[in-house]
Amino acid sequence: MKISPLIALALLASGGIVAREIPQNVRDLYNTIKDKGSCSDELATGFRATDNGPDTFSYCGDHLSDGVIYIQGRGGALADMDVDCDGVQGGPQDDGRCSVGRSPDYQDTTAFQDVVAGYNAGIQDLNAYVHPYVVFGNTGSKPGWRDFDPTKHGVQPLSVVAVVCSDKLVYGVWGDTNGDDGNHPMVGEASLALATACEGTSMSGSNGYSQTDILYLAFKGDDAVPGAKGANWTAADYGAFEASIEELGDRLVEGIGSGAGAARVPWTAVLGAVLMGMVWVVI
Numbered sequence: 001m002k003i004s005p006l007i008a009l010a011l012l013a014s015g016g017i018v019a020r021e022i023p024q025n026v027r028d029l030y031n032t033i034k035d036k037g038s039c040s041d042e043l044a045t046g047f048r049a050t051d052n053g054p055d056t057f058s059y060c061g062d063h064l065s066d067g068v069i070y071i072q073g074r075g076g077a078l079a080d081m082d083v084d085c086d087g088v089q090g091g092p093q094d095d096g097r098c099s100v101g102r103s104p105d106y107q108d109t110t111a112f113q114d115v116v117a118g119y120n121a122g123i124q125d126l127n128a129y130v131h132p133y134v135v136f137g138n139t140g141s142k143p144g145w146r147d148f149d150p151t152k153h154g155v156q157p158l159s160v161v162a163v164v165c166s167d168k169l170v171y172g173v174w175g176d177t178n179g180d181d182g183n184h185p186m187v188g189e190a191s192l193a194l195a196t197a198c199e200g201t202s203m204s205g206s207n208g209y210s211q212t213d214i215l216y217l218a219f220k221g222d223d224a225v226p227g228a229k230g231a232n233w234t235a236a237d238y239g240a241f242e243a244s245i246e247e248l249g250d251r252l253v254e255g256i257g258s259g260a261g262a263a264r265v266p267w268t269a270v271l272g273a274v275l276m277g278m279v280w281v282v283i
């Protein structure tokens with residue numbers, strides 16, 4: 001069968017895009033981080049990917065000049081992906097995967113529910129079946145608990161997070177934080193919708209992805225926030241929501257490796273232009 005461009009377009013528009021290939025600059029960043037083994041600028045450390053695993057995972061600032069904060073352990077370990085089902089339940093996409101063996105830490109609201117509702121964009125909270133959200137940052141009041149507040153480093157609630165998983169690049173938003181309901185402060189978690197895009201439909205409230213090879217890139221700055229109008233918050237499914245933040249995600253990702261976290265134009269280019277101008281004047 002030959003698929004006409006029109007049908008292909010319709011397929012795309014209906015949410016057919018689930019993930020995209022990893023652009024070369026992101027691939028390079030992924031390999032650089034992995035090869036380095038662990039980060040040198042630990043913004044906060046002492047977190048775990050699994051309850052019984054090492055408490056050596058950190059939020060890393062090594063690539064703040066690329067505009068991103070990421071999570072890394074030691075020995076090349078990145079983060080894993082537990083499944084978060086917090087937020088609104090039900091809806092047409094609810095296939096029960098968040099209710100079977102739902103994690104005991106289930107909460108009926110996500111961390112930025114008030115911001116979501118404040119958008120007046122037609123939803124009261126995120127829905128883990130629909131919205132690809134990343135759980136990032138740690139809060140807790142237990143004695144000695146490790147916490148990390150990404151906003152102190154310029155990452156805004158509900159800003160775009162790029163996730164490199166299983167040879168794909170998917171976009172989500174920073175939609176929830178890790179609490180202190182468990183025994184240890186954890187990292188590496190995403191909504192069911194995002195986990196499904198990464199690892200398929202075997203993902204559920206009771207089954208996450210345990211390999212520590214996932215790179216979460218949380219972008220700093222107001223530019224990374226789609227806001228009320230910049231995303232389709234009432235999207236019927238993951239595909240429609242993800243597509244609505246694709247353009248923003250692509251733009252943020254393009255800045256990686258170009259020093260664009262600080263300025264769009266590298267200083268060497270400016271200096272070069274000035275020198276060229278001087279040459280002209282001399283001639």
Ligand SMILES: *[C@@H]1O[C@H](CO)[C@@H](O)[C@H](O)[C@H]1NC(C)=O
Nearest residue numbers: 232233234235236237240241
């Ligand atoms: C959001 O996505 C749905 C499909 O899931 C579509 O029907 C709707 O028109 C979209 N809204 C906007 C504002 O793009």
